[in-house]
Amino acid sequence: MPRFEAVDMEAVKKSVQTGPDARASLEVGLVEKAGDRVTVRCGACQGTGADRHTRGHCRACGGKGLVTIREPALRCAYCRGSGWQPHKERLGCSICGGKGVVTVKEPFVQCAFCQGQGMAVSTKLPCYACQGKGVVAVKEPLATCPSCQGTGKSNDARLPCHACKGKGVVTI
Ligand SMILES: [Zn+2]
Ligand SMILES: [Zn+2]
Ligand SMILES: [Zn+2]
Numbered sequence: 068m069p070r071f072e073a074v075d076m077e078a079v080k081k082s083v084q085t086g087p088d089a090r091a092s093l094e095v096g097l098v099e100k101a102g103d104r105v106t107v108r109c110g111a112c113q114g115t116g117a118d119r120h121t122r123g124h125c126r127a128c129g130g131k132g133l134v135t136i137r138e139p140a141l142r143c144a145y146c147r148g149s150g151w152q153p154h155k156e157r158l159g160c161s162i163c164g165g166k167g168v169v170t171v172k173e174p175f176v177q178c179a180f181c182q183g184q185g186m187a188v189s190t191k192l193p194c195y196a197c198q199g200k201g202v203v204a205v206k207e208p209l210a211t212c213p214s215c216q217g218t219g220k221s222n223d224a225r226l227p228c229h230a231c232k233g234k235g236v237v238t239i
């Protein structure tokens with residue numbers, strides 16, 4: 068019998084929501100909240116509505132400077148909210164479509180495999196485990212993954228743990 072270590076979901080959620088980057092910085096760009104939708108400042112143009120490369124309309128927001136997405140919304144981990152593909156700054160972010168924010172399914176935890184970075188460190192490609200969002204949807208109740216002890220990594224650290232698919236936690 069593997070010994071499961073119960074996970075305090077409230078603490079996990081709190082750490083995600085109050086993490087240095089996620090919701091805290093999303094709040095900065097929050098313009099309006101209506102029902103299950105939030106309107107935030109567009110990441111790619113930083114609210115100006117202009118494409119910073121072509122000076123035409125920003126494609127991510129259609130020139131409005133604002134984007135509306137479904138809640139719960141988090142800052143896109145892969146592009147860090149910039150709306151641009153990391154290291155290929157002329158391409159829009161493939162994860163958030165340039166908005167700088169993504170909708171996530173609740174409940175979620177920070178991706179253990181990439182530690183919320185949304186990126187595979189070696190390749191700079193979107194993290195396989197969380198598809199670049201930096202968080203992964205989970206089903207409660209949760210326990211620390213007994214195979215990887217919560218690291219989300221397999222023996223080959225470049226690959227996510229098989230048992231938890233990189234989440235670091237498993238549903239009991
Ligand atoms: Zn824009
Ligand atoms: Zn993005
Ligand atoms: Zn990840």
Ligand SMILES: [Zn+2]
Pocket residue numbers: 212213214215216217218219220228229230231232233234235236
């Ligand atoms: Zn695991």
